[in-house]
Amino acid sequence: MGIIDSFLETMGDLASESGFAGFLEAGGWKNIVMILISFLFMYLAIAKGFEPLLLLPISFGMLLTNLPFAEMYHPEYWEYLENVQERTGELNSHYIDYGRILQHGGLLDILYMGVKLQIYPPLIFLGIGAMTDFGPLIANPKSFLLGAAAQGGIFFTFIGAALLGMTAAECGSIAIIGGADGPTAIYVSSKLLSKTDSIGVGTIALAAYTYMALVPIIQPPIMRALTTKKERSVVMGQLRQVSKIEKLIFPILVTVIISLMVPSAAPLVGMLMFGNLLKESGCCDRIAKTAQNELMNIITIFLGASVGATTRADKILTLSFGKVILLGVIAFSIGTACGVLLGKLMYIISGKTINPLIGSAGVSAVPMAARVSQKVGQEEVPTNYLLMHAMGPNVAGVIGSAVAAGVLLSIVQV
């Protein structure tokens, strides 16, 4: 009998330690909800092709982290320790015990360090820089204005978030979604948000990437509503040829000017331009190729999985998540509208030679936003090729949102 008893006891222990038992604990149903949401995201990524390169890693991270007792990610390790005395004797209220994470953390904890220490976003920018051709922007520098205007969404959403009574850190993190730039949003929010805030980096990243995937759905109605048929039918002439030396000077110039003006934008703008210089120099093909492909892919996997991991049910299924989703779409729409409206102004000033549709590409979802301009333009005049003209504001938007991120980081003190 002894054998059977001990067998039953062991089985009972195993059952109570299993993940299934975790679902039955208080709040366990939330994990089930999150797992179902992760399945939905996997479906959207695989069957519908919504930004699959990011959505799939994020959704799998989400699944892993919400399996009870899997212990791959520990939110409690990432809470700031209050008032820890540093070596200089100063009290630091934003202290994370990285030693503890290295000793006891799970795989996803370790990977998440790259997010929390702001390592991944600048590296992704390196890859983006190595893939981007700034030629259209150099050929038509006025595009910078459109890239700047589209950042209006960031700052107007700041107002909205503040009116909802959120903390300064939350306002900044939500507002940056309007830049339509995933890495920038992660960079800003991982710097600003702390445990006293009701939202986390995962929430911001999810919202940012969701809206980036929805660019072709959100933007066209706004673009059509704000422009007349005549404005949309403007055919723009060919861009001038840009010489190699101009392309070489551009990244160096931008790095120097922007980093001197807004030092906190230096990590993002600097790496973006470093990647671009590698590409344009023509003498570092091997490194440029690695930045574009292997490095970018590795970071995307790490970033996606670990950001997905932060979406623990107890952290994310809150009222604030709804607020982020709502304010995020507002941020995005205002950004698009600001770009189109400045495009209209430039249409008038330029004597009707600029198509205002390229303004919406000022949000920095590269190259999706430019493709949307192209598509909406072709609905009016099928032979109109706005793509290269829209790429100007589009890449200007990447620089613009990095600057806006720098401004937010300098204004809001951590």
Next chain:
Amino acid sequence: MSELAGSLLQPMLKASEKDLSGGTIASVVITGICVVFIGLIILILCVTVYGKAFDAINKKKAAAQKAEQEAKAKENAAKVAPSPAPAPAAPVVEDGIEEEIVAVITAAIAAMGASSGKKLALRSISTAKGSRNAWAAAGVAENTRPF
């Protein structure tokens, strides 16, 4: 300029501050939009200026080149009266090579000639003996190029 930017960018808000006042919000928004626009306008100015400068230099160079070429063309025209080109002989094609392949090779050689300004002729096409096939050769080239 940098002083102005510096004073604008003084940290104004604590991250944990709640219920921000209207004035604070307005100043954040105005500062933010202004700094972004100022930064990008400076870039516009720089890019426009150096774009114009290089455009001017390139145009000068192009004009000089054109003049030189024209002068040469005139000289040549004066020296040699153009003689009718001999009818091109059809290339000798080895058996077993398809017509499409011949067309591709001819086109590639014509393109090369066009880019370097020379007139090239294709005399014969035959398979090389004892060599790697094209894919293997490309693989070797790819792997050994860096060294």
